[in-house]
Amino acid sequence: MITFRNVSKIFYPERTIALANVTFEVQPGEFVSVVGKSGTGKTTIVKILIAETRASEGRVIVGGWDITRIRRSEIPYLRRQIGVVFQDYKLLQKKTVFENVAFALQVSGAGPSRIRRIVPEVLKIVGLSDKHDRFPVHLSGGEQQRVAIARALAHGPKILVADEPTGNLDALNSQEIVALLQKINQIGTTVLFVSHDQTLVNQIHRRVIVLEEGALTSDQPVGRYRLS
Amino acid sequence: MRMLLVLLYRVCRFAWQGFWRNFWLSMVTITIMALAALTVNTLIGLNVVIDSATQCLEKKIDMSVYFDPEVDEPKVIEVKNYLEKLAQVGSVKYVSAAQALQDFRLRHAKDTSILESIEEMAGNPLGATLVVNAHRPDDYPTIVQIIKNSPYRDLVAEENYKDHRQTISEISNVAGRVNRTGVALSVVFILIATLIVFNTIRVAIYTHREEIGIMKLVGASNTFITAPFVIESVFYALCTILLTIVVTFPMLNAVQPYLQNFFTCSPLNLVKYFTDNFTVIVGTQLGGVIALNIIGSSIAIRRYLKV
Numbered sequence: 275m276i277t278f279r280n281v282s283k284i285f286y287p288e289r290t291i292a293l294a295n296v297t298f299e300v301q302p303g304e305f306v307s308v309v310g311k312s313g314t315g316k317t318t319i320v321k322i323l324i325a326e327t328r329a330s331e332g333r334v335i336v337g338g339w340d341i342t343r344i345r346r347s348e349i350p351y352l353r354r355q356i357g358v359v360f361q362d363y364k365l366l367q368k369k370t371v372f373e374n375v376a377f378a379l380q381v382s383g384a385g386p387s388r389i390r391r392i393v394p395e396v397l398k399i400v401g402l403s404d405k406h407d408r409f410p411v412h413l414s415g416g417e418q419q420r421v422a423i424a425r426a427l428a429h430g431p432k433i434l435v436a437d438e439p440t441g442n443l444d445a446l447n448s449q450e451i452v453a454l455l456q457k458i459n460q461i462g463t464t465v466l467f468v469s470h471d472q473t474l475v476n477q478i479h480r481r482v483i484v485l486e487e488g489a490l491t492s493d494q495p496v497g498r499y500r501l502s
Numbered sequence: 503m504r505m506l507l508v509l510l511y512r513v514c515r516f517a518w519q520g521f522w523r524n525f526w527l528s529m530v531t532i533t534i535m536a537l538a539a540l541t542v543n544t545l546i547g548l549n550v551v552i553d554s555a556t557q558c559l560e561k562k563i564d565m566s567v568y569f570d571p572e573v574d575e576p577k578v579i580e581v582k583n584y585l586e587k588l589a590q591v592g593s594v595k596y597v598s599a600a601q602a603l604q605d606f607r608l609r610h611a612k613d614t615s616i617l618e619s620i621e622e623m624a625g626n627p628l629g630a631t632l633v634v635n636a637h638r639p640d641d642y643p644t645i646v647q648i649i650k651n652s653p654y655r656d657l658v659a660e661e662n663y664k665d666h667r668q669t670i671s672e673i674s675n676v677a678g679r680v681n682r683t684g685v686a687l688s689v690v691f692i693l694i695a696t697l698i699v700f701n702t703i704r705v706a707i708y709t710h711r712e713e714i715g716i717m718k719l720v721g722a723s724n725t726f727i728t729a730p731f732v733i734e735s736v737f738y739a740l741c742t743i744l745l746t747i748v749v750t751f752p753m754l755n756a757v758q759p760y761l762q763n764f765f766t767c768s769p770l771n772l773v774k775y776f777t778d779n780f781t782v783i784v785g786t787q788l789g790g791v792i793a794l795n796i797i798g799s800s801i802a803i804r805r806y807l808k809v
Binding site: 385 | 504505506712713715716718719720723724726
């Protein structure tokens with residue numbers, strides 16, 4: 275589903291090495307946690323996956339599509355196939371829950387009837403059916419992150435990338451979000467969970483990829499995240 | 503096809519929201535652009551007035567060829583026919599000696615001493631006259647030269663023409679200066695208008711930067727993101743031209759009576775001119791303003807599309 279082959283990323287002009295010769299593969303339906311301290315290259319992996327930045331070296335393949343040298347005009351199509359969730363939710367404050375989720379479909383040209391059908395479905399998955407008409411400001415952090423997940427699911431992506439989705443949440447809300455990601459994984463979506471939260475990662479009992487200073491130092495099928 | 507229509511509808515709706523939510527900023531932008539368009543319209547009107555004034559003066563130029571009193575009518579008619587065949591001559595009017603005397607008396611009706619002197623003279627002291635109209639003011643010296651070199655030169659007592667060329671040249675000079683000032687003023691206004699449009703769209707884009715970022719992340723194409731801003735700028739252009747039309751025609755109607763009194767020799771109707779050339783004037787201005795706005799908004803949004 276996802277292949278990173280000898281991928282390096284160097285930021286110029288400081289020549290900062292964000293990723294150094296990283297190689298891994300993610301199979302369809304896997305739940306993979308990518309862990310590491312801040313500044314170890316976790317978010318760079320996400321950015322490369324959604325073509326926000328390009329790898330300096332190596333190859334990146336997503337669903338059989340080599341996106342290493344993806345054309346600018348192809349990026350929107352890639353992003354419609356990968357659902358992304360960020361730490362800061364990235365919700366539109368002037369739109370309701372329903373409108374925020376619908377927005378992802380609107381920009382890709384989905385018709386009104388499809389929007390009316392899909393949005394309630396994904397809101398049901400994340401447990402926010404009863405709050406569809408609320409504005410983000412009236413929701414808790416956990417609920418806002420659920421809206422962001424619902425929006426990421428709107429296109430029916432095969433891959434869901436969650437970049438520090440629990441970073442702004444308390445322990446209880448974090449647990450709920452991880453549980454939700456696991457539920458989404460169970461219905462067939464490949465999940466890439468990027469986090470630095472040791473407790474959360476260790477309770478998932480799924481594959482763990484560890485990054486240190488841009489290099490992949492550990493990749494275990496049922497791994498644990500140990501602080502070095 | 504249906505998807506395209508849905509996208510077009512959404513793009514227009516987003517554009518309208520942007521236009522409406524920044525109402526006052528939109529109004530300021532439209533006003534400045536309308537000022538630029540009005541300056542251009544004033545320049546067009548001024549050109550029409552100057553053209554009319556020049557034509558008026560050119561019509562007033564004619565040349566009179568005075569014959570000796572003893573030259574008889576058939577000979578004068580022969581000269582008339584000769585002149586009419588010249589390429590430079592537009593028309594020739596024959597004024598008989600009797601008519602010339604009558605005209606003279608009428609002209610000096612209040613001057614008794616002149617009238618008495620005429621009465622004292624035996625017979626008609628005036629000869630026949632040919633009033634010549636040339637095609638162009640520059641043709642008169644050529645016609646004079648042709649007469650002087652013709653076999654009829656001895657019949658002619660005098661030829662003269664009221665030389666308005668100096669006046670025409672002065673008007674042309676003033677017109678040129680007015681035109682240049684007008685063009686400079688228009689360019690300044692257009693530049694200011696362009697900068698203001700550019701800035702307005704930048705502000706609009708800046709206030710939407712978060713939305714643009716999210717649009718990019720959820721898979722919106724650059725065209726979908728850019729189009730509402732471009733269409734918003736087209737709304738500005740349409741409102742600008744509408745406002746310009748609304749201001750221009752009452753202005754022309756207000757000025758028209760004064761122009762009518764001033765240009766008695768040739769009817770000048772600015773309202774009619776603008777109505778007759780409405781499509782060209784409005785079409786060109788609309789095209790120009792839309793083009794400027796599209797270029798401005800496309801440049802302004804470029805940096806926000808790099809997410």
